[in-house]
Amino acid sequence: MRAQPAIAALRAYDPGHDLVALRRAAGPAGLLELGSNENPYGPAPGVRAAAERALAAAHVYPDPYGGDLKRALAARHGVEVAQLVLGNGSHELLMQLGQVFAGPGTEVVFPQYGFAVFAIAAAAAGADAIVVPALPADAAMPRGHDVDALAAAVTPRTRLLYLANPNNPTGTWVAAGAMARFLDAVPDDVVVVVDEAYAEIADAPEYASALPLLATHRNLVVTRTFSKAYALAGLRVGYAVADAEVAAVLERVRESFNVNAVALAAAEAALADDAHLQATTRENARQRERLAAALRERGWRVGPSQANFLLVEFGPRTAEVEAGLLRQGVVPRPMGGYGLPQCLRISVGDAVGNRRLLAALDALGIAPGREGGGHA
Ligand SMILES: Cc1ncc(COP(=O)(O)O)c(C=O)c1O
Numbered sequence: 025m026r027a028q029p030a031i032a033a034l035r036a037y038d039p040g041h042d043l044v045a046l047r048r049a050a051g052p053a054g055l056l057e058l059g060s061n062e063n064p065y066g067p068a069p070g071v072r073a074a075a076e077r078a079l080a081a082a083h084v085y086p087d088p089y090g091g092d093l094k095r096a097l098a099a100r101h102g103v104e105v106a107q108l109v110l111g112n113g114s115h116e117l118l119m120q121l122g123q124v125f126a127g128p129g130t131e132v133v134f135p136q137y138g139f140a141v142f143a144i145a146a147a148a149a150g151a152d153a154i155v156v157p158a159l160p161a162d163a164a165m166p167r168g169h170d171v172d173a174l175a176a177a178v179t180p181r182t183r184l185l186y187l188a189n190p191n192n193p194t195g196t197w198v199a200a201g202a203m204a205r206f207l208d209a210v211p212d213d214v215v216v217v218v219d220e221a222y223a224e225i226a227d228a229p230e231y232a233s234a235l236p237l238l239a240t241h242r243n244l245v246v247t248r249t250f251s252k253a254y255a256l257a258g259l260r261v262g263y264a265v266a267d268a269e270v271a272a273v274l275e276r277v278r279e280s281f282n283v284n285a286v287a288l289a290a291a292e293a294a295l296a297d298d299a300h301l302q303a304t305t306r307e308n309a310r311q312r313e314r315l316a317a318a319l320r321e322r323g324w325r326v327g328p329s330q331a332n333f334l335l336v337e338f339g340p341r342t343a344e345v346e347a348g349l350l351r352q353g354v355v356p357r358p359m360g361g362y363g364l365p366q367c368l369r370i371s372v373g374d375a376v377g378n379r380r381l382l383a384a385l386d387a388l389g390i391a392p393g394r395e396g397g398g399h400a
Pocket residue numbers: 060061112113114115116139188191192219221222248249250251257260261262
C-alpha cells in the first residue's frame with residue numbers, strides 16, 4: 025500500500041502524553057493536566073442539562089445544518105448564517121480548508137512555530153508548505169509572527185495562508201493594526217485563515233479579532249472553537265466564519281452530521297451564557313499574569329501570552345524539568361515537535377492548580393542556568 029508521498033512523510037498530530045495511562049498511574053493527588061490548554065473552570069452551568077436533553081434523543085441524527093447553533097453564532101457575531109460552517113472541532117475545519125483551497129503544485133504559507141495542524145493540512149492536501157521564519161526570540165514579541173515576511177512569502181502558486189492569533193504554542197499575538205495591514209498586503213485570491221482558537225481569552229488593548237475585517241476581505245476565513253474559553257474540548261465543536269461563497273464551498277466537503285447532537289446543544293447553551301464566559305476568561309487572564317510573574321520571579325524566561333498557556337524556557341535542563349513534573353503528577357506539554365526542545369508549554373490552571381505546579385517546580389531544586397532558560 026502506498027500513501028501519497030507527502031502523507032507518507034508526515035508525522036501524526038502529537039497530543040503530548042498518553043493522558044489515560046498517566047491518569048491510571050496517578051497517585052491520590054490525581055493528575056494536574058496542563059498540557060492541552062483546557063479550561064479548568066468548566067462550561068457554563070446550563071450546558072449539562074442541555075446536553076442531557078440532547079442525549080435523550082440519541083437515536084436520531086443531529087440537525088445536519090446545525091441551524092440553531094448557527095443562528096445563535098450569526099447573531100453573536102453580526103454575520104449571516106450562510107457565512108458559518110461548523111466543524112467537529114476547529115481542527116477539522118483547518119483540514120477542510122487545506123482540502124478545498126490547496127492541492128498538488130500549490131503552496132500553503134504559515135509561520136514557524138505556527139499551530140501544528142497547518143503543516144498537516146498542507147501535506148494532506150499535497151501542497152508545498154512554505155514555513156516563514158518567526159520573529160527572533162529576543163524581539164519585542166518573541167518568536168511571534170512576522171506578518172510582513174508572511175505577506176512577502178506569497179507567490180503566484182500560493183492558495184492558502186494560515187496563522188493563529190493568539191498563536192499556539194507561543195502565546196504571541198498580532199496587533200489589530202498590523203493584522204489589517206497584513207490582510208491588505210495579501211492578494212485577494214489567496215485565502216487567509218486566521219485561527220482564533222484563543223480569541224475570547226485575549227485581553228490586550230491592542231488585540232482585536234479579525235472578524236470585522238470580513239466585511240472588506242472576501243478571502244478571509246476566521247476559525248473559532250468551543251474547546252478553550254467555552255470549556256467544551258471533549259465535545260468537539262468549532263466554526264469558521266467566511267464569505268458566504270467560501271462557506272458554501274467548504275460545506276461541500278463537510279461530512280454529513282459532523283457535529284453530534286449533544287455537542288450542538290451544549291455549544292448553544294455555552295454561547296448563551298455570556299456572564300460565565302466573561303467571568304472565567306477574566307479569571308484565566310488574571311491567573312495567567314500571576315503565574316507568569318511567579319515563574320519570572322524564579323528566574324525563568326516566560327514569553328508574553330494572550331492565550332490560556334505560557335511558553336516557558338527551561339534551557340538545557342528542560343527534559344529533567346518535564347520528567348520531574350510528571351513524577352509529581354503535573355503534565356506540561358513538551359515542545360520538541362515545534363523545534364523548541366528548550367521550552368515547555370504550560371496551560372494556566374486555576375489558583376490551586378498553579379500553586380501545585382509552582383510547588384512541584386520548586387521541589388525539583390533546578391535553578392535557571394546562565395546558558396539559557398533564565399533572565400539575561
Ligand atoms: C491554535 C489552535 N487552533 C485550533 C485548535 C484546535 O482546537 P479544536 O479542534 O479543539 O477546536 C487548537 C487546539 O489546541 C489550537 O491551539
